[in-house]
Amino acid sequence: SAALEGERRVLGKNDPETLATLGCLAYADANLARFDEARPLYQSLIHGYRSSYGEDNSHTLNAINGLAIVDLEQKRFADAEKLLAPALPIYERVFGPDHPKTLIAVMNLGGAIRQQGRNEEARPYYERALAMSLKQFGADSSRTVMAESNLGALERDAGQLSQADVHARNAVAHCAKALGADKPYCGIILDGMATILTREKRYAEAEKDLDRAYAMLSKGMGPDHPRTQDVIDHYVDLYTAWA
Numbered sequence: 001s002a003a004l005e006g007e008r009r010v011l012g013k014n015d016p017e018t019l020a021t022l023g024c025l026a027y028a029d030a031n032l033a034r035f036d037e038a039r040p041l042y043q044s045l046i047h048g049y050r051s052s053y054g055e056d057n058s059h060t061l062n063a064i065n066g067l068a069i070v071d072l073e074q075k076r077f078a079d080a081e082k083l084l085a086p087a088l089p090i091y092e093r094v095f096g097p098d099h100p101k102t103l104i105a106v107m108n109l110g111g112a113i114r115q116q117g118r119n120e121e122a123r124p125y126y127e128r129a130l131a132m133s134l135k136q137f138g139a140d141s142s143r144t145v146m147a148e149s150n151l152g153a154l155e156r157d158a159g160q161l162s163q164a165d166v167h168a169r170n171a172v173a174h175c176a177k178a179l180g181a182d183k184p185y186c187g188i189i190l191d192g193m194a195t196i197l198t199r200e201k202r203y204a205e206a207e208k209d210l211d212r213a214y215a216m217l218s219k220g221m222g223p224d225h226p227r228t229q230d231v232i233d234h235y236v237d238l239y240t241a242w243a
Contacts, residue, residue, distance in 0.1 A: 014048045033225050035070050042067035056094050080112035103132045119158045126151045145171045145178040149192045156196045168193040184220030187213040191231050203242040
């Protein structure tokens with residue numbers, strides 16, 4: 001923060017070095033789940049890059065995606081959609097329809113739409129993301145694992161439990177190699193699997209996956225992180241269903 005203020009004073013608020021420092025600070029706050037602190041930083045970053053480089057610049061697009069991720073983590077799904085829906089055609093034009101950066105935008109936009117309950121509208125984005133990731137990176141990629149888990153969650157919410165189970169199990173099977181054994185993001189994948197098992201009334205299996213997910217996330221992200229709190233919510237869902 002002190003370095004940023006110094007750069008703003010000496011170099012100006014839209015100098016490339018100032019904007020780079022602003023971006024690093026916003027990213028750090030978001031990674032530490034300080035989303036309220038990250039939000040105005042990303043908003044300033046988007047304004048700075050738009051003013052300096054325009055809407056079609058990669059820096060502008062990266063900042064938009066950063067703010068969209070903050071929105072998704074804070075469950076402000078409509079706000080994320082408003083950012084990403086107009087940005088996706090720009091990603092496709094600037095980077096190409098199959099570029100990894102376009103893939104991330106597709107995944108995040110699909111998530112913003114699904115979390116508002118519009119499963120069938122989100123499905124083409126999720127299916128596209130999985131196909132893109134498998135083609136570019138293979139089954140053991142972190143992007144593929146997340147895309148497969150996301151599609152499983154969509155099918156769970158749509159009541160297509162057998163299909164959801166297949167995708168979730170694929171994600172779990174490749175998680176350790178893609179993301180690292182016992183790493184927090186594997187906890188997110190296991191948590192997704194557990195929610196499907198709960199719907200399938202396979203309660204003991206769901207409990208084991210939730211136990212593993214909670215251990216990974218509470219250790220890696222902390223017990224108060226929103227992702228860890230999601231696991232606690234899913235314990236409540238499990239034990240309520242299990243009576």
